[in-house]
Amino acid sequence: MLPILIPFLMAILSIINWGNRVLHRFLALAGSVGLLFAALALLTTVSEQGILSSNIGDWPAPYGIVLVADLPGAIMVLMAAIVGLAVLVYSTACMDEACERFGYYPLILILLMGMCGAFLTGDLFNLYVWFEIMLIASFALLALGGSRAQLEGSVKYFALNLLVSAFFLTGIGFLYGMTGSLNMAALAQALRAAGPEQPVTTVAIFFMIAFGIKAAMFPLYFWLPASYHTPPVPVSAIFAGLLTKVGVYAMIRVFTLLFVQDTEWTHGLLLAGAALTMLSGVLGAVARREIRRILSFNIISHIGYIVLGLALYRPLALAGAWLYMIHHVIVMATLFLVSGIVQRVGGSFRLARLGGLYQGHPGLALLFLLPALALSGVPPLSGFWPKLVLLQAMLQDGLWLVAATALLVSLLTLFSMMRIWVGAFWSQAPQNVATPGPLANVERRMLYGPVLALTALTIAISVFAGPAFELTQRAAQQLLDPQQYIVAVLGESP
Amino acid sequence: MEVALAVVIGALYAAGLYMMLRRSMVKLIAGLVLLGYASNLLIFVVSRLTRARPPLVPEGAQGIAEPFADPVPQALILTAIVIGFGLQAFALVLVRRAYQAVNNDDLDQVTASDRPDLQR
Amino acid sequence: MTSIILVVATRLVFPLMLMFSLFLLLRGHDAPGGGFVGGLMAASAFALYAFATSVTRARDALRRSTFRLIGVGLLFAFVSGLPGLFAGSPFLKALWTSAELPVIGKLSSVLLFDTGVLLVVVGVTLTIVFAMAEADEEEEE
Numbered sequence: 001m002l003p004i005l006i007p008f009l010m011a012i013l014s015i016i017n018w019g020n021r022v023l024h025r026f027l028a029l030a031g032s033v034g035l036l037f038a039a040l041a042l043l044t045t046v047s048e049q050g051i052l053s054s055n056i057g058d059w060p061a062p063y064g065i066v067l068v069a070d071l072p073g074a075i076m077v078l079m080a081a082i083v084g085l086a087v088l089v090y091s092t093a094c095m096d097e098a099c100e101r102f103g104y105y106p107l108i109l110i111l112l113m114g115m116c117g118a119f120l121t122g123d124l125f126n127l128y129v130w131f132e133i134m135l136i137a138s139f140a141l142l143a144l145g146g147s148r149a150q151l152e153g154s155v156k157y158f159a160l161n162l163l164v165s166a167f168f169l170t171g172i173g174f175l176y177g178m179t180g181s182l183n184m185a186a187l188a189q190a191l192r193a194a195g196p197e198q199p200v201t202t203v204a205i206f207f208m209i210a211f212g213i214k215a216a217m218f219p220l221y222f223w224l225p226a227s228y229h230t231p232p233v234p235v236s237a238i239f240a241g242l243l244t245k246v247g248v249y250a251m252i253r254v255f256t257l258l259f260v261q262d263t264e265w266t267h268g269l270l271l272a273g274a275a276l277t278m279l280s281g282v283l284g285a286v287a288r289r290e291i292r293r294i295l296s297f298n299i300i301s302h303i304g305y306i307v308l309g310l311a312l313y314r315p316l317a318l319a320g321a322w323l324y325m326i327h328h329v330i331v332m333a334t335l336f337l338v339s340g341i342v343q344r345v346g347g348s349f350r351l352a353r354l355g356g357l358y359q360g361h362p363g364l365a366l367l368f369l370l371p372a373l374a375l376s377g378v379p380p381l382s383g384f385w386p387k388l389v390l391l392q393a394m395l396q397d398g399l400w401l402v403a404a405t406a407l408l409v410s411l412l413t414l415f416s417m418m419r420i421w422v423g424a425f426w427s428q429a430p431q432n433v434a435t436p437g438p439l440a441n442v443e444r445r446m447l448y449g450p451v452l453a454l455t456a457l458t459i460a461i462s463v464f465a466g467p468a469f470e471l472t473q474r475a476a477q478q479l480l481d482p483q484q485y486i487v488a489v490l491g492e493s494p
Numbered sequence: 495m496e497v498a499l500a501v502v503i504g505a506l507y508a509a510g511l512y513m514m515l516r517r518s519m520v521k522l523i524a525g526l527v528l529l530g531y532a533s534n535l536l537i538f539v540v541s542r543l544t545r546a547r548p549p550l551v552p553e554g555a556q557g558i559a560e561p562f563a564d565p566v567p568q569a570l571i572l573t574a575i576v577i578g579f580g581l582q583a584f585a586l587v588l589v590r591r592a593y594q595a596v597n598n599d600d601l602d603q604v605t606a607s608d609r610p611d612l613q614r
Numbered sequence: 615m616t617s618i619i620l621v622v623a624t625r626l627v628f629p630l631m632l633m634f635s636l637f638l639l640l641r642g643h644d645a646p647g648g649g650f651v652g653g654l655m656a657a658s659a660f661a662l663y664a665f666a667t668s669v670t671r672a673r674d675a676l677r678r679s680t681f682r683l684i685g686v687g688l689l690f691a692f693v694s695g696l697p698g699l700f701a702g703s704p705f706l707k708a709l710w711t712s713a714e715l716p717v718i719g720k721l722s723s724v725l726l727f728d729t730g731v732l733l734v735v736v737g738v739t740l741t742i743v744f745a746m747a748e749a750d751e752e753e754e755e
Contacts, residue, residue, distance in 0.1 A: 125570055132577045139584055148595040155519065155592050158585060162526040163514075165581075169533035169574055176567060177540025576650075583742045 025092055028105035032085040035112065039081040043074040047471070051478065051488035053122060066183060066489055068122035071475040072322060076119040076249055079329045082457070083241045084112045086450035090337055091234035093446030104144060108238065111137040118246050122489055124175065124182045127250065128168055131214075135161050138243060141235045142227060153227035160223040164213045171206030178203070185489035188257050188482045204259035204266050211254070214247025217307060218277035221300045225284060228299070229292035229349070233340030236292060240299055241333030245325060248303060252310045252321070256479045263313055271311035275402050278304030278409040285416040291339045291349045291424065294416050295332070298375065301409055302328050305390060308402070312393050318476035320389030323469055327374070327382040327461055334371040334454040338364070341447050342424055351423030358425040365425040367451055372421060374458050376414035382461040385469065499539045506532035518599050519589050526585070530578045534571045541567035624666035631659035639732055640725075649728035653735025660736070661743045669747045680741040687733030694726035 046052060051070040069077075088108060114134030121127050139161075142154040176182055178198055179190040191200055209220070216224040228239055259266055281301030288294045306328070309321020339349065341364055346354045358365045374381035387410065394403040461468055478484055506528050513525030541564045593599060639652035664672035676683075 125573070129573060129577070132581070136580060136584065139581075139588070143588060143591070151588070151592040151595050154588055158588060159514070159522055159526065162581060162585070163529070165578075166510075166526070166529040166533050169530075170536055172570070173533060173537035173540050173567075176537065176570075182566075182570075572650075580738070587745070 024103075024105040028088050028109055029085075029092075031109050032081065032088050032112070035116070036078075036081040036085055039074070039078040039116075042069055043071075043078050045069075046071055046074040047474070051484060053489050065126050066122035066185075067120045068184075068485070068489055069120055070478050070485060070488070071471070072249075072252075072479055073119045075322065075326065075471070075475060076245070077116050079245075079326060080112055080115045080119070080242055082454075083238060083329060083333045084108070086333060086337070086454050087234045087238045087241075089446060090237070090340070090450045091232075093443045104141070107137045107141050107144075111141065111238065115242055115246055119249060122184050124172055124184055124187065128165070128172060131168070131246075131250075132165065134243070134246065135165070138239065142231050142239075144231065144235070147230070150230040153230040156223050157227040160213055164210045167206055167210040167213075171203055171210060174199070174203045174206065183489065184253075184257055185482075185486040188486055189490075191258055191261065200259065201262045201266060204255075204262075207254050207259070208251070208266065208269070211247050211251040212273065214244070215251055215303055215307070216244050216247070216277075216300050217273050217303060218280050218300075221277065221281065221303075224300060225293055225296040228296040229290065233336060233343065237333045237336035237340070240295065240336050241329045244299060244303060245329055248306050248325065251307065252318075252479065255310060256313075256318070257482050257485060267311045267313050270307055271399075271402065274304045274307040274311050275405050276304075277301065277307065279405055282409045282412040282416065286412055286419075288416075289351050289423075291342065291351065291354075291420055292336070294420060295335055295339065298413060298416065299332060301413065302332075302375070304409070305387070305406065308406070309390055309393070312390075312397060312399075313480075314393060314397075315473065315476050315480055316396070317390060317393035318479055319469065319473040320386045320393060322472035322475050323389065323465075324383075324386035326468070326472070327386060327458070330454050330457050330461070331371045331375050331383065334451055334458065335368070335375065337447075337451050337454070338368045338371070341451070342368070344447070346424065351420065354424040363448075365421075367448075367455055368425065369421060370455050371458055372417040373414075374462070376417055377410045378414070380462055380465075382458050382465070385462075385465040389469070495543055496539060499535065499543075503532050503535050503539065506535065519593065520599060523582070523585050523589055527578075527582055530574070530582075534574050534578075537567050537570055537574070620666045624662050628659050628663055631655055631662070635659065635732070639728060649731030650735055652728075653732040654739065656732065657736045657739035657743070660740055664744065664747055669744050673744065676740065680737045680744065683733050683737030684741070685737075687730045687735075687737060690730030690733060691727050692730075694724070694730060 042052075046069050051068060053066055053068045088105070091104070091108075111134055114130050114137060117130035118127055118134065121130060139154060139158055142157055143150060172182065175187065178200075179187055181187055181190060213220040213223075224244070228236055231239070255266065255270070278301045281297050281299070281304060285294045285297035285301065288297060302324070306321045306324050309317045309324065312318075342354065343349050345361060345364070348354055370381070374383040377383040377387040387406070391403055391406065394406070510525045510528030510532060513521045513528060516522070516525070543563075635652045635655035637652075638655060639649055641648075660672050660676060663675055678686075
């Protein structure tokens with residue numbers, strides 16, 4: 001409950017004091033610190049006591065709206081809190097005044113609230129509402145600043161996401177018509193009891209398309225590289241780290257809890273989609289020459305990995321997918337934030353105009369190299385372990401072709417990241433390019449601090465991969481055993 | 495009644511998709527609005543129609559007699575309409591701004607975010 | 615362009631609409647009505663006022679910025695959820711006091727929530743209406 005209330009309260013207070021920038025900053029930082037603590041508390045409680053559930057307004061479970069915190073959800077809330085805090089600290093240094101006056105901080109807070117809500121809700125329609133809250137905040141953030149590229153990017157993003165809402169709503173309508181309930185636990189029961197005459201798989205496809213667009217899966221990913229590289233850097237970072245993950249999270253949630261009647265077909269489709277997502281994403285990344293566009297395409301290819309874990313539908317694979325999610329949220333946010341610093345000191349995002357940064361900023365170069373290597377899965381960094389686990393799971397199922405694809409994709413990711421490294425840091429500095437002035441001391445601390453912290457976190461995950469994997473294994477068990485979820489929400493008697 | 499509504503819903507979906515496939519930005523928004531209406535109406539119909547039986551307890555009575563209209567889908571639709579209202583208002587403003595920036599209503603011209611030469 | 619009929623009618627109807635909005639709000643719990651329609655009614659009253667005079671005048675009549683209305687409304691809704699939290703039951707649990715007041719009826723956290731909804735609806739609707747009307751006025755000039 002608290003993870004939603006804290007950002008909400010802070011957002012309210014900032015709206016009341018619209019236009020007071022200093023206060024906005026303070027409230028936003030306070031809110032995200034509070035969120036971080038609440039998320040930590042939630043995670044420890046959940047991992048000790050099992051799934052928690054709370055009926056809003058005290059209406060009993062299948063009728064009222066339920067909030068459910070299980071391990072997968074609690075982990076994601078913690079991720080959202082970490083990235084939110086890092087991005088907010090970072091943005092105090094680099095947002096321009098106009099953006100701040102148009103309510104940048106309240107919007108980020110509302111976005112965080114929407115995410116936490118989506119991770120914790122136990123009601124399908126409520127999930128839709130949280131999605132829309134996130135959407136409105138993200139539209140406004142995307143269009144903030146209002147350059148031509150940004151506006152066009154937001155038009156595309158906007159159209160696609162309204163389409164998602166329509167699909168999602170249609171799916172919800174059909175589900176309600178079939179079962180007469182929207183509580184996820186009650187739905188899980190009803191759908192398991194549903195006979196073959198019910199069009200469950202058809203409805204499942206509605207949800208697959210809706211969340212597939214959200215998560216940027218093949219062949220529905222084209223909106224992402226068209227819009228993610230246009231807004232201000234901190235906004236890109238929070239989108240890249242978290243927003244698509246909400247789609248993946250929702251996908252995993254419904255395809256483990258609700259639609260498991262015809263796994264051969266639905267999860268087979270997901271498997272093919274995941275493999276193609278990986279491949280097409282990374283090929284796009286290899287072909288680009290602009291840092292944030294390369295990163296955008298890399299998001300897509302790694303979404304493929306996570307969905308792959310879901311498609312395999314076994315404990316090992318799901319645990320791997322969840323570890324991948326944790327790793328990817330942090331690493332992606334770090335890389336986008338670093339790209340912002342590169343732009344600040346080098347003057348551009350385009351590789352052709354960058355170069356020689358290693359001489360002036362060896363620390364920055366290292367900060368880029370570490371997450372870049374982690375992203376491509378170089379051992380012993382954090383990206384390596386979930387990839388190893390996923391590979392194991394694939395080989396257990398005898399999916400050689402998919403496994404080979406995954407390995408190839410890792411290699412190509414490494415190639416595309418190294419291209420940034422060579423282009424921006426290692427190569428000769430290009431002639432005749434005006435470089436902006438040096439960073440002020442405070443600015444440097446605000447920009448580097450969050451990046452350092454996130455990188456440290458990546459390293460921590462690499463070092464403590466064992467305990468982290470144990471945690472995600474337990475999360476995967478909870479995902480694969482809906483009975484736990486149902487009992488926690490509806491009580492003992494089924 | 496159900497049949498008539500089903501036809502209407504189908505027509506709305508078709509019209510919405512058709513509008514979305516046009517090249518004009520304004521028609522894109524109109525298409526999305528129609529699509530939203532279609533799904534709202536769908537929720538209304540799938541919960542079965544009950545005429546003139548509001549789910550309100552009359553004064554003095556302990557409960558209501560069956561059959562009464564299911565209040566849940568009505569609440570869902572109300573929520574969806576309100577959300578849709580907000581989103582569409584935002585969409586209109588966005589399209590207006592985008593129109594001013596591109597100076598063209600043709601969606602095929604909306605390519606700046608894919609062309610680095612038009613960016614900073 | 616302002617017509618005299620609209621101006622005179624607005625002067626008569628404006629307070630009536632506000633009263634009706636309040637009536638809808640208070641009636642809301644057991645009968646059709648409530649914060650949402652009440653808010654729409656109040657918002658349309660101000661929108662009418664804006665059309666009859668000007669957006670600036672309507673903003674003055676509102677006295678607060680629309681953002682502040684949204685914020686305060688959300689705060690009301692938020693606070694209305696707290697008593698339940700302190701009483702040991704989940705957030706937003708509806709609590710009723712036994713005190714009967716004239717006109718209002720039983721005082722409850724639900725009424726507070728509804729008032730919040732009313733304020734938010736007024737704020738949001740008027741933000742949109744004012745923004746569009748102002749864009750129009752600018753173009754006319």
